[in-house]
Amino acid sequence: MIPDLSTLAGPTGRLLAPGVALVHADARRWLASLPDRSVHAVVTDPPYGLVEYEEADHDKLRGGRGGVWRIPPTLDGVQRAPVPRFTVLGPREIEALRGFFDTMAWEWLRVLVPGGHVFLASNPLLSTGTFAAMAHAGFEKRGEIIRLVTTLRGGDRPKGAHAEFADVSVMPRAGWEPWGLFRKPLEGTVAENLRRWGTGGLRRRSEDEPFRDVIPCAPARGLERTIAPHPSLKPQRFLRQIVRAALPLGTGIVLDPFAGSGSTLAAAAALGVSALGVERDAAYVELAATAVPRLAALRVR
Numbered sequence: 001m002i003p004d005l006s007t008l009a010g011p012t013g014r015l016l017a018p019g020v021a022l023v024h025a026d027a028r029r030w031l032a033s034l035p036d037r038s039v040h041a042v043v044t045d046p047p048y049g050l051v052e053y054e055e056a057d058h059d060k061l062r063g064g065r066g067g068v069w070r071i072p073p074t075l076d077g078v079q080r081a082p083v084p085r086f087t088v089l090g091p092r093e094i095e096a097l098r099g100f101f102d103t104m105a106w107e108w109l110r111v112l113v114p115g116g117h118v119f120l121a122s123n124p125l126l127s128t129g130t131f132a133a134m135a136h137a138g139f140e141k142r143g144e145i146i147r148l149v150t151t152l153r154g155g156d157r158p159k160g161a162h163a164e165f166a167d168v169s170v171m172p173r174a175g176w177e178p179w180g181l182f183r184k185p186l187e188g189t190v191a192e193n194l195r196r197w198g199t200g201g202l203r204r205r206s207e208d209e210p211f212r213d214v215i216p217c218a219p220a221r222g223l224e225r226t227i228a229p230h231p232s233l234k235p236q237r238f239l240r241q242i243v244r245a246a247l248p249l250g251t252g253i254v255l256d257p258f259a260g261s262g263s264t265l266a267a268a269a270a271l272g273v274s275a276l277g278v279e280r281d282a283a284y285v286e287l288a289a290t291a292v293p294r295l296a297a298l299r300v301r
């Protein structure tokens with residue numbers, strides 16, 4: 001039985017598209033109101049280093065002042081998007097990050113039905129701790145999805161000594177993004193779990209092709225970014241593949257507790273499946289309200 005979406009979303013939930021609702025709340029508190037075993041998958045792009053979306057640094061980003069966000073210089077007259085610098089996180093921030101993902105992992109384990117998958121976006125610098133919290137809570141690690149994406153992160157020469165160490169990069173130029181793939185323990189076999197809960201496996205791409213763990217996908221650009229100008233916007237082409245895989249029988253509810261501009265919700269709407277999002281920032285909730293139907297209507301190749 002799939003729970004009623006409006007009941008799950010509660011009185012403050014907003015319906016943004018058929019079967020797709022968004023709640024304006026802090027996920028840390030709000031998730032406690034979801035019943036046990038009420039959602040079928042979690043697909044989310046959380047604040048990787050936590051601080052970048054906390055008020056102090058997020059306000060700096062909005063004021064064009066940086067903080068943990070690096071505002072890159074213009075290149076050929078084009079203003080490039082700000083990127084968070086996770087190398088600046090200290091021991092206190094790393095500790096807070098661990099606590100945050102511990103709490104999240106326990107809640108996700110509780111609200112998922114048996115065999116429900118989590119697709120959790122991260123960053124190569126921080127994913128070890130984040131993914132460890134998931135395993136510690138009791139999730140089974142089922143691999144990682146590697147999104148191949150060319151970025152401008154990393155690859156720089158040592159700061160203040162470019163000429164002296166002209167042949168050195170401090171770290172590699174990033175060409176991929178890890179998405180941890182986890183599963184709540186099954187009840188019985190995969191087949192039994194699929195029959196009872198509709199979860200436990202991943203939807204194949206087609207009869208001849210299984211879901212794959214390497215997905216090349218460029219950053220969202222053009223109209224997609226104009227519709228949803230969120231600093232961490234994920235592309236529809238990627239999210240639609242992930243959301244589709246997350247519901248093996250094509251039914252159930254996908255939860256995104258860090259919905260941002262609503263891109264996961266839009267992917268669900270485009271696929272005709274149900275989704276429930278949570279977002280803490282009032283401006284992003286308003287952005288999602290307009291962006292979700294428009295992103296969902298985009299044709300992507």
Ligand SMILES: C[S@@+](CC[C@H](N)C(=O)[O-])C[C@H]1O[C@@H](n2cnc3c(N)ncnc32)[C@H](O)[C@@H]1O
Binds near residue numbers: 025047
């Ligand atoms: C990495 S962004 C997700 C962006 C999204 N992938 C998109 O395409 O728009 C993370 C989002 O989580 C939100 N957020 C951070 N902490 C939160 C919390 N405790 N509860 C709910 N939302 C939170 C931030 O405001 C931000 O919009």
